[in-house]
Amino acid sequence: MQAVDRNGGAEQAALVVAAQRGDRRALDELTAGCLPLVYNIVGRALDGHHDVDDVVQETLMRAVDRLGDVRDPSAFRAWLVAIAVRQVRDRWRMRQARPAAYGPGLDAPPDAADPGADFVDLTLLQLELSDQRRETVLATRWLDPDDRDVLALWWLEAAGELSRAELAGALGLTAGHASVRVQRLKSRLETARTVVRALAATPPCADLAGLARRWDGRPSSAWRKQFARHTRECVICAAHWQGLVPTERLLANFALVAVPALPAAKWTTTALSAAPPSTPSAPSAVAKQTVAKRAVARRARTRSGSHAARSGRLASHAGAKLVGAAMALAVVAGTGMVYAVSGPAPRNVAATTAPTPPWADTPEPITSGSSASSPSPSSSPSASATASPPAGPAGTSAAPGLTVSKLGLPSSLSYLTPGYNQMPEWTRVDTEVAPDGSVRVAWPSADGVHVTSLSASLERRGPDTVVPGAREVGGLVAHDDGFALLTRVPDGNKWGETAAALIRYRNGTLAFSTKLTGTASNDTAPGLDGQLKWDGSRYGAYFVVHGAGGPADGHFGDKLAYVSASGGSLPGGWNWGCSHNEGIALYPEPNRPFTSLCFDDWRSGLFVSTGIGAPDEAPVVQREKCWAGYCGGTFPGRAGNLVKSSSGQYATAFASRGAASAVKNSADSSGRGWSVSARTDTHQVAVAFLKNGSTPAGKPVLLTDEAGADHVNVRIAPYGKNRLLVSWERVTGATCKDGSCTGTFAGTHLRVIDWSGNAVSADRVVDARIAGDIAVLPDGSLAWAFAQATPDYSAPMSSGASPATSTLSIARLSG
Numbered sequence: 001m002q003a004v005d006r007n008g009g010a011e012q013a014a015l016v017v018a019a020q021r022g023d024r025r026a027l028d029e030l031t032a033g034c035l036p037l038v039y040n041i042v043g044r045a046l047d048g049h050h051d052v053d054d055v056v057q058e059t060l061m062r063a064v065d066r067l068g069d070v071r072d073p074s075a076f077r078a079w080l081v082a083i084a085v086r087q088v089r090d091r092w093r094m095r096q097a098r099p100a101a102y103g104p105g106l107d108a109p110p111d112a113a114d115p116g117a118d119f120v121d122l123t124l125l126q127l128e129l130s131d132q133r134r135e136t137v138l139a140t141r142w143l144d145p146d147d148r149d150v151l152a153l154w155w156l157e158a159a160g161e162l163s164r165a166e167l168a169g170a171l172g173l174t175a176g177h178a179s180v181r182v183q184r185l186k187s188r189l190e191t192a193r194t195v196v197r198a199l200a201a202t203p204p205c206a207d208l209a210g211l212a213r214r215w216d217g218r219p220s221s222a223w224r225k226q227f228a229r230h231t232r233e234c235v236i237c238a239a240h241w242q243g244l245v246p247t248e249r250l251l252a253n254f255a256l257v258a259v260p261a262l263p264a265a266k267w268t269t270t271a272l273s274a275a276p277p278s279t280p281s282a283p284s285a286v287a288k289q290t291v292a293k294r295a296v297a298r299r300a301r302t303r304s305g306s307h308a309a310r311s312g313r314l315a316s317h318a319g320a321k322l323v324g325a326a327m328a329l330a331v332v333a334g335t336g337m338v339y340a341v342s343g344p345a346p347r348n349v350a351a352t353t354a355p356t357p358p359w360a361d362t363p364e365p366i367t368s369g370s371s372a373s374s375p376s377p378s379s380s381p382s383a384s385a386t387a388s389p390p391a392g393p394a395g396t397s398a399a400p401g402l403t404v405s406k407l408g409l410p411s412s413l414s415y416l417t418p419g420y421n422q423m424p425e426w427t428r429v430d431t432e433v434a435p436d437g438s439v440r441v442a443w444p445s446a447d448g449v450h451v452t453s454l455s456a457s458l459e460r461r462g463p464d465t466v467v468p469g470a471r472e473v474g475g476l477v478a479h480d481d482g483f484a485l486l487t488r489v490p491d492g493n494k495w496g497e498t499a500a501a502l503i504r505y506r507n508g509t510l511a512f513s514t515k516l517t518g519t520a521s522n523d524t525a526p527g528l529d530g531q532l533k534w535d536g537s538r539y540g541a542y543f544v545v546h547g548a549g550g551p552a553d554g555h556f557g558d559k560l561a562y563v564s565a566s567g568g569s570l571p572g573g574w575n576w577g578c579s580h581n582e583g584i585a586l587y588p589e590p591n592r593p594f595t596s597l598c599f600d601d602w603r604s605g606l607f608v609s610t611g612i613g614a615p616d617e618a619p620v621v622q623r624e625k626c627w628a629g630y631c632g633g634t635f636p637g638r639a640g641n642l643v644k645s646s647s648g649q650y651a652t653a654f655a656s657r658g659a660a661s662a663v664k665n666s667a668d669s670s671g672r673g674w675s676v677s678a679r680t681d682t683h684q685v686a687v688a689f690l691k692n693g694s695t696p697a698g699k700p701v702l703l704t705d706e707a708g709a710d711h712v713n714v715r716i717a718p719y720g721k722n723r724l725l726v727s728w729e730r731v732t733g734a735t736c737k738d739g740s741c742t743g744t745f746a747g748t749h750l751r752v753i754d755w756s757g758n759a760v761s762a763d764r765v766v767d768a769r770i771a772g773d774i775a776v777l778p779d780g781s782l783a784w785a786f787a788q789a790t791p792d793y794s795a796p797m798s799s800g801a802s803p804a805t806s807t808l809s810i811a812r813l814s815g
Contacts, residue, residue: 176629475532512567701757
């Protein structure tokens with residue numbers, strides 16, 4: 001077997017070129033190498049139906065037939081995946097349109113699989129999965145039919161077999177829309193995992209057992225919703241929502257399901273009876289069919305033999321209808337697969353070693369001679385030792401007044417999140433200071449959101465408070481007696497997505513939990529990208545929403561909700577603001593609307609939305625090139641900061657591609673749309689000022705202007721009297737495509753500026769990162785928490801799975 005690089009390497013491209021020139025052996029190698037990928041996409045998308053064999057063959061035949069259409073050989077995999085998805089969709093349409101071949105009282109044909117059984121059972125039996133992986137595989141039976149194609153592709157993306165670009169291309173969607181479909185699928189899959197857990201629990205919940213008596217035993221989306229509603233409302237079953245490991249982590253390095261041998265043998269007979277042309281030319285119609293069938297036969301032959309005993313055990317299982325004594329065995333070894341063979345081994349079958357994640361957690365350097373020591377993570381972490389200035393790598397320096405200490409975590413933190421085009425972003429870790437000077441740090445983990453309490457000297461104060469079932473840090477307010485958290489919680493709605501919620505804890509005890517989305521307002525919150533602020537008497541929660549009914553059904557916008565100190569809803573705000581809000585900033589204002597900013601993709605740019613949502617004529621801060629699900633200007637993680645001066649001015653910082661031109665979109669009948677051409681392919685650091693809470697003060701000031709360097713993770717905070725600290729990460733040798741750039745990380749920059757944007761001192765390049773909001777301590781110094789790791793912006797996150805750490809670094813920067 002010729003190994004095919006997952007990302008379309010030189011070997012695969014060479015096979016494509018050779019096959020296009022008529023090389024029969026190259027064509028055979030190419031189709032054989034891609035067969036497992038096609039089989040896994042089709043098998044999971046068709047849910048184990050007996051049509052899988054036919055669709056796999058049709059996909060390969062079409063690929064052979066149209067191979068000459070491939071202009072870029074390195075894009076062959078993406079092209080082949082798109083063909084497979086089209087064939088799946090065509091087969092679904094045919095099945096829905098044609099009458100059943102057998103009626104009531106008649107047995108199904110012998111090859112008609114029990115819906116959902118074959119492929120799920122093959123996955124479980126071949127790969128011998130751990131408990132949570134088994135739950136995830138079983139949960140796929142409960143998904144909607146419309147989710148099948150997305151599931152098949154995202155499963156392989158999470159396993160590291162496909163890129164997000166290949167997934168989006170196969171679905172015919174933009175990267176932004178593909179991310180929405182994937183997020184919706186993940187939410188439904190997580191709900192289904194909880195249902196699987198609840199139904200398998202021992203002893204069973206009596207009320208759930210009573211509900212299940214009306215169930216016919218067949219997993220379906222309708223029953224998933226009924227069972228899920230019970231698990232949310234039942235005190236006993238609610239526990240099953242806790243402790244769910246993120247699905248991406250479970251699927252990382254997930255092996256492909258091996259191609260069954262029985263259909264392969266059937267095809268082999270046909271394949272061997274077809275005589276291939278004797279001269280190397282474009283494949284004939286007979287040869288095309290022969291190559292497609294021979295690819296499957298090749299796989300079957302290489303996998304027969306040495307595991308007959310286990311194959312016999314598989315064949316005896318009622319669910320494994322397609323598995324015979326010559327069944328292939330896939331052995332997981334790192335990220336590779338080894339096939340059992342008899343006779344000479346095919347080429348390149350050795351297992352590969354799982355690569356080290358490019359953002360692997362690294363120890364934080366501590367200046368020699370310090371008495372500091374890093375605490376070992378434990379279930380009850382203690383306060384860190386004396387902090388020391390970090391000793392940076394070459395090209396970095398310890399900024400004056402910057403100290404970093406370590407904080408052990410009782411649970412692991414997955415510190416990366418795939419952003420636009422799957423480029424890595426820091427998982428948000430919010431740091432806030434209470435009126436008494438104590439500090440709260442909120443960070444997400446598998447068991448919910450943890451809130452760690454620190455003293456004014458940044459030492460741990462007692463165990464974490466864990467908000468069970470919370471999915472995201474969307475904003476944090478620190479109170480003397482606890483905290484308030486903007487987060488996402490499980491919910492029942494038409495999309496199967498989470499709801500936004502404001503949760504308040506006092507002295508370690510839940511005070512209130514207020515849902516901010518629901519059926520009454522026709523919205524959900526699959527991702528917040530939000531901010532939470534407190535003006536002394538009320539909370540302002542600003543976040544992204546997804547329409548679930550009403551005129552905005554299926555669309556994305558933003559919502560601003562005001563909540564009282566006791567959790568009650570207050571007037572003001574809005575239910576629908578900026579279209580596809582791609583960035584939020586908020587500042588609390590006593591007795592008047594909170595000052596707010598938003599990135600709007602429809603009107604293309606950054607706008608002031610204070611008190612008015614997003615009307616057609618909202619004040620423009622900066623035009624940017626935007627489209628659905630993306631904006632050229634961006635806040636880090638789409639959650640930005642607003643700083644207010646003593647004279648009532650405001651400042652914000654963001655990564656900007658700028659506008660070379662900006663005109664109304666004549667094709668947009670609403671009159672709201674704009675067409676913008678970006679000034680640069682790379683992002684530059686921009687600081688914008690407002691005269692007051694609703695009026696921009698001229699054009700933004702550019703702090704950088706380097707065409708060959710990208711600038712990401714741009715943040716701003718007050719720093720001493722009449723000064724601002726702006727930070728960013730610089731990426732050199734930038735290569736940009738579709739709005740994002742790859743390159744080499746060149747350090748975290750800190751620059752102090754005045755309220756006109758002028759530099760007060762030279763940049764400092766430091767060995768520290770900023771992964772969320774920055775707290776201003778009573779003495780004016782700044783504090784933030786982050787995972788100590790060296791960024792790698794050379795490529796997108798291939799699998800969507802994040803590395804994890806059990807230690808946080810706590811930075812303090814004195815003025």
